[in-house]
Amino acid sequence: MKLVFFRGHVPNFGDELNLHVWPALLPKGFLDEDESELFVGIGSIIGDHLPEKSRKFVMGSGYAGYMGLPDINDGTWDIRFVRGPNTAKTLGIDPKLSICDSAILLRAMDLPPPDDSVNIAFMPHYESLERGDWAEACRMASMTLIDATAPVDTVLSQIRGARLLITEAMHGAIVADALRTPWIGARPIYGGHHKKWLDWAGALNVDVRLNDLKPTSVLEYYIARTGRGGRLGKVGKFNQSPLAAIPNRILTSIAAQHLQQMARLEPQLSSDAKIVEVTEKAQAAVDGFVRSRVAAA
Template sequence: MKLVYFRGKVPNFGDELNLDVWPALLPKGFLDEDESELFVGIGSIIGTQMPAHARKFVMGSGYAGYMGLPDVHDGSWDIRFVRGPKTAETLNISPDLAICDSAILLRAMNLPAPAPNIGVAFMPHYESLERGNWAEVCRLAGITLIDATKPNDTVLAQIKGARLLITEAMHGAIVADALRTPWISAKPIFWGHHMKWLDWSSALGIDLRMQELAPSNVLEAYIRATGRGGMRGKTGRLAASPLATLPNTYFAHRAARHLQRLSQMEPQLSEESRIIDATDRAMTAVDAFVRSRVAVS
């Protein structure tokens, strides 16, 4: 049974969590390279891109509209639980299967010690690190930048050590909530990433308060205005040219002031009873799946 998850041209914290969570929680040798059976893990990866012939076992994944909508009732899907009620509704499966994103299972693992001297931190979506100027914004704001493309042990330690996490990356909030670090959600500048936040937060009964995020440069201002997410073409070249130096400086200082204002807002955390219950239900689903596989073999 092969673990499947999204892999882009750079590592991304939320997706790379698959390599931490499942080897730690599943029996040794449970996962292999047999593509006739797929273990569908953390991320918005439910879609028609999955091979039709393979048996697909879903463990806390979500549907976010990135790929086509599959018919999960065609006999090739075995859904143990999904990220939230919006995924369950879209797939037309029982709402009882809407437990939570399986990154919540970090709570059942030994994790790195908290990193010191983090204070308030900001975690951009990994795509915003390439498009934006967030290192400079965080420097101006006096806020720690958490880079979603860095090794997971580093990111986990920083989230654990933060007094407050402002995050554009959904798995920043998911992990912060699981580890009980107060967080503030920043609405992703690229609109295509919005729906999945409501899917996850609804599963934990969180009344999500998403705050606007000020763009950090000309390119992000263009993305905010148009809903287009690419860096290529005339606009991307112009945004990186000397002509954009002054407006980019303006946007960076404006975004830094905005981050400082966000850091003064009331953060969020799910209720302790809800996260304990969701963790127990997710762990029970994983254990039941493992037992069913052992019984078959």
């Protein structure tokens, strides 16, 4: 059974969690490279892009509309649980299968120690790291930048050590909430990433508040105004040119001031009772799946 998850041109914390969580929680040798059976893990990975003939076992994944909607009634899908109620509704499955994003299973694992030097941190979406200058904005705001492309252990240690996490990256909020670090949600500059937040939050009965970010570059400003993603051709080239240096510095300064304002907002956390409940349900779903596989072997 092969583990499948999104891999782009750079590592991304939310997706790379798959390599951290599943080998730790599943029996040794449970995962291999046999593509006839797929273990569909953490992330917005449900879609019609997965091999049509492969058997697909879904463990806390979500549907975000990045890919086409799959036919889950074609006999190849075995959905044990999904990220949230929006995914369950879209797929037309039992709402009881809406447990939570499976990154919550970090709560059942040994984790790296907290990095107590972090204090207040900001975690941009990994795409924003390429499109803006969030390292400089965080420096100006006297915050720690948490890099979503850094090693998973580094990010986990920083999130655990943070007094407060402001995050544009959804899995920053998911992991912070699971590990009981207060968080403030930042509305992703690219609008295509918004809906999946509501899916995850719905599973935890959290009325998530997504606060607008200020762009740090001409490119981010363009994305926020137009809703377009990608590298954006001429705009992307202009953003890297000397002509954009002055407006980019001004935008970065404004963004830094706005981060400081955001840090004064009321942070969020799901209830202790709810986080324990969904952790137990997710763990039970995984354990039940493993037992069913062992019994069938």
